[in-house]
Amino acid sequence: MTSNSVKTSMNISDLSEAHGCEGCITPSFLGFDFEYAYQPIVDFSTKSIYAHEALIRGANGEGAHTVLSQVHNDNVYRFDQACRVKAVKTAAALNLQGYLSINFMPNAVYRPELCIKTTLAAAEKYHFPINKIIFEFTEVERIKDTSHLLNIVAEYKKMGFKTAIDDFGAGYAGLNLLAQFQPDIIKIDMELLRNIDKDKSRQAISKALISMCQELDVTVLAEGIETKGERDFFTAHGVSLMQGFLFCKPAFKAAGKIEADAWN
Numbered sequence: 249m250t251s252n253s254v255k256t257s258m259n260i261s262d263l264s265e266a267h268g269c270e271g272c273i274t275p276s277f278l279g280f281d282f283e284y285a286y287q288p289i290v291d292f293s294t295k296s297i298y299a300h301e302a303l304i305r306g307a308n309g310e311g312a313h314t315v316l317s318q319v320h321n322d323n324v325y326r327f328d329q330a331c332r333v334k335a336v337k338t339a340a341a342l343n344l345q346g347y348l349s350i351n352f353m354p355n356a357v358y359r360p361e362l363c364i365k366t367t368l369a370a371a372e373k374y375h376f377p378i379n380k381i382i383f384e385f386t387e388v389e390r391i392k393d394t395s396h397l398l399n400i401v402a403e404y405k406k407m408g409f410k411t412a413i414d415d416f417g418a419g420y421a422g423l424n425l426l427a428q429f430q431p432d433i434i435k436i437d438m439e440l441l442r443n444i445d446k447d448k449s450r451q452a453i454s455k456a457l458i459s460m461c462q463e464l465d466v467t468v469l470a471e472g473i474e475t476k477g478e479r480d481f482f483t484a485h486g487v488s489l490m491q492g493f494l495f496c497k498p499a500f501k502a503a504g505k506i507e508a509d510a511w512n
Contacts, residue, residue, distance in 0.1 A: 278318075278323055278326055278327055278330060279318075279323075280315070280318050281307040282304055282305065282306060282307060282315045282331075282334070283305050283306070283307055283309070283334075283338075283500065283501055284302045284303060284304065284305060284334065284335055284338050284501065285302075285303045285305045285309070285498035285499055285500045285501070285502075286300040286301070286302060286303070286338075286339070286342070286344065286498065286499055286502065286503060286504055287300065287301050287303060287491060287496060287497070287498040287499070287504055288300055288491070288495060288496045288503075288504040288506060289301060289346075289347075289349065289469065289489060289490070289491045290489070290490050290491070290495050290506060290510075291488050291489055292479070292483055292488045292489075292490055292511075293488035294488075295511050296346075297345055297346050297504075297506065298346050298347060298489055299346045299347035299348065299349050299382060300339065300344045300346065300347075300348060300349065300503065300504060301349040301351075301384075301491065302331075302335040302338075302339065302348065302349065302350050302351070303351075303498050304316065304331065304351075305498075305500060309500045324353060325363075327353075328352060328353045328357070328363075329363070329366045331350070331351070331352075332350055332352065332366060332367045332370065333366055333367070333370040335348065335350045336348065336350075336367065336370040336371055336374055336376050336381070337370060337373075337374050338501065339376060340374035340375060340376045341374075342501075342502065342503050343503075344503055345503075346380070347380050347381065347382050347410065348376070348380060348381050348382065349382040349383075349384055349412065350381060350382065350383055350384070351384055351385065351414065352383050352384070352385055353385070357396075357400050364403070364404070364407065367381070368407075378407065378408050378409065379408045379409075381409050381410070382409065382410040382411070382412055382432070382433065383404055383409050383410070383411050383412070384411070384412035384413065384414045384433070384435070385397075385412075385413065385414065394425070394428065398428060398429050401429055401431065402429075410432040410433065411431040411432055411433070412431050412432060412433035412434070412435060412469070413425070413426075413431050413433075413434050413435065414435045414471070415435065415437045415438075415471075416434045416435060416436055416437055416457075417436060417437040417439075417440050417453075417457070426464070426466075430464045430465065430466050431466060432466070432467060433466070433467045433468075433469050433489070434457075434461055434466050434467070434468055434469065435469045435470075435471040435491075436454065436457065436468060436469070436470055436471060437471070437472075438471050438472025438492070439472075440453065440454065441454065441470055441471075441472060441473070441478055441481075441482070442472070442474075442478070443475075443477075443478070444477075444478055444481050444482075445475070445477035445478055445480065445481045446477070451481065454481075454482075454485070455485060458485055458486065458487060462486070467489060468487045468489070469487075469489040469490065469491065470482040470487050470489070470490045470491070470492075471490075471491045471492065472491070472492045472493075473490045473491065473492030473493075473494045473495065474492055474493050474494050475494060476494065478492075478494075479494060479510075494507075494510050495507065495510045496510075
């Protein structure tokens with residue numbers, strides 16, 4: 249599906265149709281500000297940038313915790329909405345190439361067809377292609393209602409977005425969640441791949457996961473790559489999407505640039 253396949257004639261005032269949307273597109277409405285750092289996801293097979301992941305930072309580049317510690321039940325919906333809009337707006341301003349990967353909070357989405365409206369409006373306003381957005385959720389977040397999550401993913405796929413599970417292998421649902429739905433991308437938890445080129449147990453688990461995802465038509469992304477040994481293990485086993493400090497650290501309010509030596 250192309251970006252032109254999703255039609256929106258929505259003005260910002262229309263967003264009030266969804267409960268709680270008033271002011272969601274203005275981060276200051278939260279009572280605190282935040283920014284993004286962007287970390288490249290590379291396609292090692294083509295030596296190119298596949299996507300950038302938008303990572304929450306404080307207004308002056310402080311760590312994500314300084315922002316997330318201010319999120320609570322009363323503002324989590326507004327925060328989730330504001331994150332989506334700012335990520336799209338900033339990515340468009342930076343002219344980021346490839347996909348934009350945005351983390352979202354399933355527990356903050358009460359009706360996906362309504363809660364997505366701010367994202368659609370932002371994509372239209374800032375001329376960012378709908379089909380270049382990946383929504384990823386972390387397996388570490390406890391999902392209150394799995395059926396609700398499945399509904400969100402189904403709606404997002406219908407709209408042309410890609411979906412991803414972050415930190416796979418480190419959270420609450422694991423294989424049971426994967427059995428119920430298949431995202432476009434699974435990001436292997438970085439603890440599972442650390443020093444994998446020297447660890448037979450990690451190798452066996454990762455190879456089984458890669459093989460399983462191939463059968464399910466799910467793309468594997470190796471996240472947290474720090475050494476060439478880790479990179480080469482996944483390259484040898486057919487994984488080309490990678491992310492980590494070996495290639496580039498998150499760039500605050502900027503597009504990441506790949507270290508030339510990371511390709512060698």
